[in-house]
Amino acid sequence: MLEFRNVSFSYEPGTPVLDNLSFHIRKGETVGLIGANGAGKSTIMKLMLGLLPAQGEILVDGMPVTKQNLSVIRQKIGFVLQDSDNQMFMPTVYEDMIFGPRNYGLTREEADARVERVLKELGLESLKHRHNHKISGGEKRMAAIATILAMEPEMIVMDEPSTALDPVNRRRVISTINSRKETKLIASHDLDMILDTCQRVILLNHGRIVADGEAETILRDRALLEANRMELPFCLQGWKGR
Amino acid sequence: MNKLTKAQTELWEMDELAKGTSPIHGLHPLAKLAVTVFYIFTVVSFPKYDLSGLMILVLYPVILYQIADIPVSTCFYKLRLVLPLVCAVGLVNPFLDRKILLYIGTVPITGGLVSMATLMLKGVFSLMASFLLIATTPIDQICAALGKLHVPQVLTTLLLLTYRYIGLMIREVAVMSESYALRAPGQKGIHFSAWGSFLGQLLLRSMDRAEELYSSMLLRGFRGEFYYVGLPKARGKDWLFFLGSLLLFLAARNTNLPELLGSLFMR
Incomplete structure (x- = not known):
């Protein structure tokens, strides 16, 4: 579904953010992208969507990420931004949800049907006509996910989906991720969530892949995590008291 | 609520207003846009001393505000920051143009005063029409x-x-x-x-x-x-609104309707 072949990128010359990166994500996989701040997680996501120009080759479903293919690629990959406020720019949840489908040529009726279906799947029917500025942070995050699902992407890419959510909303987001059959790439510092949702983890450090493998194996490796400015997920640390 | 939150809320309220269901909200956006542009052109084109001729054009926004079920006071409230600026444009005219045009009783009315009032009204009318467009069209x-x-x-x-x-x-x-x-x-x-x-x-x-x-x-x-907007096809009522408004504006511009009406009643 997604392949990075020797991809490098730098915002400033001489300071590479990604350094000769190669990996492959198969259809249907759920992959966690972890690493300390500045490791290059968000940059990877922007590169695959053509928001930044990459050196090297990126293939989405066999198609190279080029200007000509961007429209198709962006239809295939739905990107849930870290800050839902930046994602939800229309007045209401409904209008935000039909924005993508309508841009991709669906009729109003077809777009409406999709919106209804996605809202029902996520149990968000009550949000349909709510104003984006009047809903809570947790609702906004779910609505942001709904706007992406309404585009029926083949792959969902999420940047820090559990940030600033209370436990109930965080759990709701995790359940939603787990209920989806699409290919998923999730960048997060919330390693408990990664453990809950991903079968595979890619650990980055300074733009290089340090580890790529089974989530449980990597997330149980205290030495590896600590060497890369991470720590064991809380659920694996064990409460020993203060 | 602090000032900034209030400003934000007011902004969202505009989106709310635009979603109304009145006959004006239901008109084709292109018709409303074209009529608004034509209205502003008509208003601006009035000569600087033609205050009485210009006055009749207040009817367009006032009537449409009523039909759209938007209180005129909402417009003035939302535009409270801009209106004084618009009105300030003509403030120097009374000092520059002292030619006496008429007397009200014994009070001389100079060309500067009339042109100031005309300029202010032009600004206010244009703002009212623009606000009406925004308040009735997303x-x-x-x-x-x-x-x-x-x-x-x-x-x-x-x-x-x-x-x-x-x-x-x-x-x-x-x-x-x-x-x-x-x-x-x-x-x-x-x-x-x-x-x-x-x-x-x-x-x-x-x-x-x-x-x-x-x-x-x-x-x-x-x-x-703007694929996602999907403008509807223009219907009869849209054409009627467009052509009717155009004819009325042309009539208002080319004949002094208040004077004409006044002369009819004075006979």
Whole structure:
């Protein structure tokens, strides 16, 4: 579904953010992208969507990420931004949800049907006509996910989906991720969530892949995590008291 | 509610107003846009001393506000910051043009006073009509209508993004102001020594936010065209509104209707 072949990128010359990166994500996989701040997680996501120009080759479903293919690629990959406020720019949840489908040529009726279906799947029917500025942070995050699902992407890419959510909303987001059959790439510092949702983890450090493998194996490796400015997920640390 | 939150709420209220279900809301956006533009042209084209001729044009916004079920006071309230500026435009006229045009009783009325009043009314009427358009038509539809009129895509996109972005920018200002206030107890507002860095930071943050927002639009298929709006086909009532308004404006511009009506009653 997604392949990075020797991809490098730098915002400033001489300071590479990604350094000769190669990996492959198969259809249907759920992959966690972890690493300390500045490791290059968000940059990877922007590169695959053509928001930044990459050196090297990126293939989405066999198609190279080029200007000509961007429209198709962006239809295939739905990107849930870290800050839902930046994602939800229309007045209401409904209008935000039909924005993508309508841009991709669906009729109003077809777009409406999709919106209804996605809202029902996520149990968000009550949000349909709510104003984006009047809903809570947790609702906004779910609505942001709904706007992406309404585009029926083949792959969902999420940047820090559990940030600033209370436990109930965080759990709701995790359940939603787990209920989806699409290919998923999730960048997060919330390693408990990664453990809950991903079968595979890619650990980055300074733009290089340090580890790529089974989530449980990597997330149980205290030495590896600590060497890369991470720590064991809380659920694996064990409460020993203060 | 602080000033910034209030400003943000007011902005969202405009979107609410535009979603009304009155007959004016139901008209084709292109018809409303064209009529508004034509109205403003008509208003602006009146000679500077033709105050009485201009007065009749107040009927257009006033009647439409009634039909659209939007209190005129809402317009004046929302435009409270702009209206004084518009009115200030003609303030120097009484000093520059002292030619006496008429007497009311024994009070001489100079050309400057009349032209000042005319200029103010032109500004107020134009603002009222523009507000009516925004209050009865969602911004996306206005942009789509502008696109139909072959206004360059870069301008319509800029207009849409600016409108969508104002809310985010107000939020940024609110966050920065709160952060400043928390570390500057007892100060009212922001000290002028901090204005430079405050504005600089705001600009940088704004650029980041704007980039994110635009990316979010691009990622959902936005290519500068308003496919998602889907303008309806113009119906009979849209044509009637458009042509009827045009004829009335032309009549108002070419004949002094108040004078004509007055002369009929005076006979």
